[in-house]
Amino acid sequence: xxxxxxxxxxxxxxxxxxxxxxxxxxxxxxxxxxxxxxxxxxxxxxxxxxxxxxxxxxxxxxxxxxxxxxxxxxxxxxxxxxxxxxxxxxxxxxxxxxxxxxxxxxxxxxxxxxxxxxxxxxxxxxxxxxxxxxxxxxxxxxxxxxxxxxxxxxxxxxxxxxxxxxxxxxxxxxxxxxxxxxxxxxxxxxxxxxxxxxxxxxxxxxxxxxxxxxxxxxxxxxxxxxxxxxxxxxxxxxxxxxxxxxxxxxxxxxxxxxxxxxxxxxxxxxxxxxxxxxxxxxxxxxxxxxxxxxxxxxxxxxxxxxxxxxxxxxxxxxxxxxxxxxxxxxxxxxxxxxxxxxxxxxxxxxxxxxxxxxxxxxxxxxxxxxxxxxxxxxxxxxxxxxxxxxxxxxxxxxxxxxxxxxxxxxxxxxxxxxxxxxxxxxxxxxxxxxxxxxxxxxxxxxxxxxxxxxxxxxxxxx
Numbered sequence: 039x040x041x042x043x044x045x046x047x048x049x050x051x052x053x054x055x056x057x058x059x060x061x062x063x064x065x066x067x068x069x070x071x072x073x074x075x076x077x078x079x080x081x082x083x084x085x086x087x088x089x090x091x092x093x094x095x096x097x098x099x100x101x102x103x104x105x106x107x108x109x110x111x112x113x114x115x116x117x118x119x120x121x122x123x124x125x126x127x128x129x130x131x132x133x134x135x136x137x138x139x140x141x142x143x144x145x146x147x148x149x150x151x152x153x154x155x156x157x158x159x160x161x162x163x164x165x166x167x168x169x170x171x172x173x174x175x176x177x178x179x180x181x182x183x184x185x186x187x188x189x190x191x192x193x194x195x196x197x198x199x200x201x202x203x204x205x206x207x208x209x210x211x212x213x214x215x216x217x218x219x220x221x222x223x224x225x226x227x228x229x230x231x232x233x234x235x236x237x238x239x240x241x242x243x244x245x246x247x248x249x250x251x252x253x254x255x256x257x258x259x260x261x262x263x264x265x266x267x268x269x270x271x272x273x274x275x276x277x278x279x280x281x282x283x284x285x286x287x288x289x290x291x292x293x294x295x296x297x298x299x300x301x302x303x304x305x306x307x308x309x310x311x312x313x314x315x316x317x318x319x320x321x322x323x324x325x326x327x328x329x330x331x332x333x334x335x336x337x338x339x340x341x342x343x344x345x346x347x348x349x350x351x352x353x354x355x356x357x358x359x360x361x362x363x364x365x366x367x368x369x370x371x372x373x374x375x376x377x378x379x380x381x382x383x384x385x386x387x388x389x390x391x392x393x394x395x396x397x398x399x400x401x402x403x404x405x406x407x408x409x410x411x412x413x414x415x416x417x418x419x420x421x422x423x424x425x426x427x428x429x430x431x432x433x434x435x436x437x438x439x440x441x442x443x444x445x446x447x448x449x450x451x452x453x454x455x456x457x458x459x460x461x462x463x464x465x466x467x468x469x470x471x472x473x474x475x476x477x478x479x480x481x482x483x484x485x486x487x488x489x490x491x492x493x494x495x496x497x498x499x500x
């Protein structure tokens with residue numbers, strides 16, 4: 039008789055003043071006690087860590103809001119034996135729209151063209167010469183907050199007036215993309231489980247229902263589902279949501295993506311079932327969630343739908359006449375998939391917490407010309423320098439491979455940690471951040487920087 043290993047100890051992560059996404063009832067059938075731990079903000083990291091250890095929690099489940107994200111980076115490092123669900127890396131996009139941009143750039147996911155500025159003078163120069171209209175957003179936090187922190191400006195004067203009033207920092211600017219509508223897709227284990235259109239009112243551009251937009255669940259294109267799945271897989275997210283714009287030009291672009299999103303209770307039940315399967319060592323079955331279930335459930339009054347729990351579907355067994363069956367009808371075109379547990383950090387805060395790490399020194403001439411562009415943005419040091427987007431993964435690998443003492447394994451670790459755009463960002467701003475890579479010390483860093491300065495000042499090759 040095979041003896042199964044004991045189940046991991048689950049703890050639900052809560053934060054004071056933050057609405058709870060999960061409850062114990064979302065994990066119906068879990069036989070062991072589910073603990074709760076609450077983060078009280080302020081100087082609470084040490085106490086929180088002690089409580090998690092005292093309760094012997096193996097898996098901590100819950101979303102981390104933007105304002106606590108960096109604190110939980112530190113907490114996760116202090117609890118290396120505890121698995122966070124969703125992983126802290128998959129919650130990278132929860133923190134800010136800037137992080138969404140970094141994520142999409144790394145994985146070559148389509149988004150509106152975006153510029154991010156930490157130096158106000160560079161933002162002013164860009165906006166003075168830019169083509170309009172533009173969208174200016176508050177970067178911090180994953181959500182548009184009903185669209186109230188998303189602004190369309192039609193000329194440079196409006197842009198400067200807006201920034202004078204709002205004081206958004208960093209300055210986050212996107213091209214305005216005329217939209218037919220946007221589509222929100224929710225996924226569990228990379229499988230779409232709910233999707234709906236949000237359409238702007240006649241003559242308007244914001245699709246948020248709080249600002250008059252309408253929504254419906256019918257006929258979501260497969261191309262939209264495919265892009266959402268691709269994004270979820272890139273994030274290695276146990277559960278995920280994407281807002282995808284359908285432009286009047288027919289192109290799809292990602293507007294938002296995060297593990298933190300509003301969801302009906304029955305969807306949170308499905309996530310709980312999935313996580314039980316993920317952690318249960320074969321004890322629990324995957325939830326069966328038919329594709330396009332949302333078209334039928336969407337016909338139910340939303341007020342009633344908010345109260346419905348533990349919705350289940352049986353698998354369809356086709357009837358049979360004369361021994362013939364239609365085997366080509368495959369409902370499992372988009373199966374629920376496992377997500378890989380990765381112990382190595384993909385988005386270390388020493389590199390990617392630009393909101394805290396970047397220090398404005400008050401001068402445009404604060405660095406050598408080769409070091410003037412700001413990490414995370416498209417701010418070129420000068421009009422003749424090569425854009426971040428001009429360097430492919432292969433080109434960066436070739437450049438690094440030309441440095442004596444930098445081998446293939448180290449190049450792989452650098453690329454896995456930063457990506458092509460990230461390597462360019464760091465080399466142009468704070469090269470010392472490369473030292474987070476194992477065995478990359480000062481001497482090797484100096485060689486990389488010296489070679490990069492030589493390459494960057496040469497005529498770019500295409």
